[in-house]
Amino acid sequence: ETGVTQTPRHLVMGMTNKKSLKCEQHLGHNAMYWYKQSAKKPLELMFVYNFKEQTENNSVPSRFSPECPNSSHLFLHLHTLQPEDSALYLCASSQDGVLAQYFGPGTRLTVL
């Protein structure tokens, strides 16, 4: 059992839609992450939250907007996405931001 859950598992959206991805961790960790995984490319770190404060934003376009209301929940709000944003979006959590990261199952996003 992963300890990190993500919903929805699959999402198809048009370029003008607004949607949100949700992540919840049940491991008592205090750091949470969003990654993008595209075919044939290494995992790309998007955002990092430590104790609910955003500490990293790896030059992610503003059409991706993260939200971390508490150390157990993380959201990724999406609006006016592009087809090239289609990918597997993975959430992860860790303790103190320095130990191993545990991943959720991901949301497979398709932008039409």
Place this chain on the structure above:
Amino acid sequence: GQQLNQSPQSMFIQEGEDVSMNCTSSSIFNTWLWYKQDPGEGPVLLIALYKAGELTSNGRLTAQFGITRKDSFLNISASIPSDVGIYFCAGSNTGNQFYFGTGTSLTVIP
């Protein structure tokens, strides 16, 4: 950003054979992680290494943190069909920012 070189890119092996794969970096890392990812799922942590020279096992899997701190190795002994998947290495020298390899795709032929 930092890139890890992971090799081989793919492997086709017979059930029962041993498997070796490695990951190298141009920078020194303080932490090495190994993950396995099945299609349509997130990566699952297999082994975490926090000390140069460390050798850690998890069942049939053994991973080593290279002495130079610029590489790591993963071995799988007596492979079975459920070992099929993509294996990723990840390294970090600062915490928070982990860099990932491009993965080794493993196929086990029964």
